[in-house]
Every structure is written in structure tokens, then in C-alpha cells.
Amino acid sequence: MWLFVAWMSPLYLAGMSACHQRAAECMMDGAIRNGGIYIKLGQGLCSFNHLLPPEYIRTLKVLEDKALNRRYREVDALFQEDFNKSPQQLYKEFDYEPIAAASLAQVHKAKLFDGTPVAVKVQYIDLRDRFDGDIRTMEILLDIIKFMHPSFGFRWVLKDLKGTLAQELDFENEARNSERCAEELKHFTFVVVPKVFWEQTSKRVLTAEFCNGCKINNVEEIRRQGLSLKDTADKLIRAFAEQIFYTGFIHADPHPGNVLVRRGPDNKAELVLLDHGLYEYLSQRDRAALCKLWRSIVLRDEAAMEKYSNALGVKEYFLFCEMLLQRPINMQELGLSNILSREETTYMREMAVNRFNSIMQVLKSMPRPMLLVFRNINTVRSINISLGAPVDRYFVMAKSAVRCWGKIQAERTGILHRFWLVRWFRTSWESLKFEVALRSEMAIMSLTRSLLSLLSYFGLVSLDAEVYEYLR
Numbered sequence: 001m002w003l004f005v006a007w008m009s010p011l012y013l014a015g016m017s018a019c020h021q022r023a024a025e026c027m028m029d030g031a032i033r034n035g036g037i038y039i040k041l042g043q044g045l046c047s048f049n050h051l052l053p054p055e056y057i058r059t060l061k062v063l064e065d066k067a068l069n070r071r072y073r074e075v076d077a078l079f080q081e082d083f084n085k086s087p088q089q090l091y092k093e094f095d096y097e098p099i100a101a102a103s104l105a106q107v108h109k110a111k112l113f114d115g116t117p118v119a120v121k122v123q124y125i126d127l128r129d130r131f132d133g134d135i136r137t138m139e140i141l142l143d144i145i146k147f148m149h150p151s152f153g154f155r156w157v158l159k160d161l162k163g164t165l166a167q168e169l170d171f172e173n174e175a176r177n178s179e180r181c182a183e184e185l186k187h188f189t190f191v192v193v194p195k196v197f198w199e200q201t202s203k204r205v206l207t208a209e210f211c212n213g214c215k216i217n218n219v220e221e222i223r224r225q226g227l228s229l230k231d232t233a234d235k236l237i238r239a240f241a242e243q244i245f246y247t248g249f250i251h252a253d254p255h256p257g258n259v260l261v262r263r264g265p266d267n268k269a270e271l272v273l274l275d276h277g278l279y280e281y282l283s284q285r286d287r288a289a290l291c292k293l294w295r296s297i298v299l300r301d302e303a304a305m306e307k308y309s310n311a312l313g314v315k316e317y318f319l320f321c322e323m324l325l326q327r328p329i330n331m332q333e334l335g336l337s338n339i340l341s342r343e344e345t346t347y348m349r350e351m352a353v354n355r356f357n358s359i360m361q362v363l364k365s366m367p368r369p370m371l372l373v374f375r376n377i378n379t380v381r382s383i384n385i386s387l388g389a390p391v392d393r394y395f396v397m398a399k400s401a402v403r404c405w406g407k408i409q410a411e412r413t414g415i416l417h418r419f420w421l422v423r424w425f426r427t428s429w430e431s432l433k434f435e436v437a438l439r440s441e442m443a444i445m446s447l448t449r450s451l452l453s454l455l456s457y458f459g460l461v462s463l464d465a466e467v468y469e470y471l472r
Helices: 002-007 010-034 037-046 054-064 072-083 127-148 155-167 171-184 219-224 229-247 284-299 302-311 317-325 342-354 356-365 370-386 393-412 420-457 465-471
Strands: 105-111 117-123 205-209 249-251 259-263 269-273 279-281
Touching: 010 037, 010 054, 037 054, 037 127, 072 117, 072 205, 127 155, 171 205, 171 229, 171 249, 219 229, 229 249, 229 269, 229 284, 229 370, 229 393, 249 370, 279 370, 284 302, 284 317, 284 393, 302 317, 317 342, 317 356, 317 370, 342 356, 370 393
Parallel strands: none
Antiparallel strands: 105 117, 117 205, 249 279, 259 269
């Protein structure tokens, strides 16, 4: 008891906060000094705002759009190597002072000779030379950690992601990714992907349309523009759910610095998607299983949760589902709060410690592309929380999953996908079935609670502790 009181004393809490702050600042300084993959790791940690102490989240946020800032001569040297021209020969105006700097590059504002404002993403000139060395350094560090903590074996993750991370160094590949993303999401009129200007683009320089906007986690600026936080969050979730459940071509780095918000032509929120270097592709088979898994989680269909987890190669289905949602799942309660309670946060932290080996086995069992899908889902979850969780993310994603699965099924039938009316009817029917099933289950649960409470009130039944918890 006295030990617990000591742990909760203001002096202890202040000391722990100061310790976390020092550690976070050391991590930030190390990431900025080394750049590249180290900044990527810091950005990834920011999305775990439900597990890490707030000192880490506040401090590491700077890595989302402010990192290394290289000198003018390096920029000129890179342009000479890639174009055999200076920036002044490619642009009417070129501002050497970067407006943003992140893990792989810094961004400069410029104008084409026709007056079009553009953003010019310039890779750090030594990044390609350092990449293999940075990867090797990370492998050595992970080997040392594994030697000290044998269960902490994450080197296989780095090995699997090495090729994907290397693709980020090719800005021509990023340009192609952005054009594919724009094409696949063109039916979402609220999504903007900056147009690429190929004549001023190389493997280390990317020139694209300049788009104004504020970071999607800047609540004050979104409100100042008179935009709805709920509308903003809903559009973010639907856009990335479309990629995960339907197109399969998934933006794997949607941190707040890569998603801007501005007022659209309809005076509602418009999303600008940036940085298309890191993408992952999820096969149609895995997308179909993931669609049905997400639906089964929301409906608390345990048999289906097990079936579709197995379809994704995972045996420990319940742990997998909690990892996927990044929250505990109560099978007796249909609702899923988007903000974790203190008890739920404690549960997730204890799960990460006590079931670490099982978590590692789940990660190894599932399809490799799911690693970056997890990153996307968790980052979107984090952004929704930063906006105050104005949208039920689980329900919105479940509706998208059902609709996308209907579209996949319609396309599988061959000739049916040519008839938009049949396809629309198929997807609408699947969505309606989901809505009816969910609301029916909620109604049955509500009636069951009311009936049991009434019988208990009149002394007709005796309820044990577990049933009382269900009724609470």
C-alpha cells in the first residue's frame, strides 16, 4: 500500500515526467542528427499516443515536418548531378529556405516559368550513400537488444521492410505512386493529390503542385477555417479505408505532416495527401478476408473472427483482433469507444508486456504487407484521437469494409461489374445487411439487459458478478 502511494505521489510523478522528457529529447536529437530511417522510426512512435507517455508524443511530433536543414550548396550540387542544371534554370523562382524538412528530403517553394506555384522535394544528397550503412547499424542494434532480451527479435521486420524502405529513395517511383493514388481515389471529390511535373522531376527531385493547408492534427487551425472536425475525421477514415479494403494500394506513411486540410469548393474539408513514397499492396484475397474480419469484430461474431483471422494465417484470432483495433474487445458489448479508458490503456500496456511472445508470433504469421497496413490503421487511429475522436472509426471502417467487399464480389462475377446498376445494388444490399445486423444485435442486447434487470428487481433471478458486469 505504501509503495503504491509513493508511486502516485506528486514528487514521483514529476520525477518520472522529467525522466520521460529527457529520454524523448535524446531520441529526438539523435533522430535529427542522423536523419533518414531514424526520423522514420521517431515518426512511427508518435502514432502510439495511447501507449507512450505524453512527453514522447509532444517532443517527437517535431519530426513530422521539421528535421535536417541542408545548406544551399548541397541543393545546387544535387541539381547539377541530376539535371546538369541549376534550380534557376528549371524554375522562374526558387526559394532556398525550406518550408519543411523531414526524414528523406526538404521541401522548397518555387514557381515554374508559366507562374505555376510548385513544391520541390529535394532529397538529402548523401542519403543513398548512407542508407545501407543505416540499415546495417539498425541490424546490429537489434542484434544487441536481442542478445540482452532474447524474446525481442525484431530483425526480421527490418529485413522484410528493407526493400520497401529503399523504394522511398526513388522519387520517380513516388511520383508514379501519387498518380495511381489520385486515379484510384478520384471518386472522392474531397481528396486532392498534387499534380506531378515530370520535366522537373528525377530520382532525387520531385516537383509537384503547391497546395496550401494545415496539418490534420492542427485542431485550432481547422476550426479557424470554419471546418468541422467530424467531417475531417470521417473523410480521412473513409479515404484510407478505401485503400485498405478495396484498392489494396495503401499509403503506409499517413502521419499528420503528410495529410493537409483546407477548405474545398463546397466550403467543407478537403484533404491533401502528400508523400507517396512508402506504399504497400494487399492482395485481393487478403483484402476480402480483412473486410469480413473487420465486420465480424464490430458485430462480435466470434466464429467469423476466428475464421477470417485463420484466412490471414493467424491462429490466435482474439489477440490479432485486439492488435488490429489497438484496443480491448469486450464480446458482451457492441460499442467500441474510440478513446481508451484508464483501465483499457492499462490492459493494452500489460498485454504488450505479458503477451509479447504471442504478439511476435502473430506478426510473423500474418501476410507481410499487413505490417504496413497496421501502421496505416494505427496512424489514422492516432489522428482521430488528436481531433477528439469525433467519429466512430470502427463503425465507419466496418461500413467501408462491407461496401468494398460488395464491390470486390461484384467484380469477381465477371460481366456483372460492367453494369454499374447491378454493382451498386450488390454493394448497397451488403451495406444494408450489415446495418440491419448491427442494429438488431444492439436491440437484442438492450432488450436482454432490460429483461434481466427487471427479473432481478423482482427477485425472480439471481445474478452473478459476471452478469452484473454485463448489465453495467
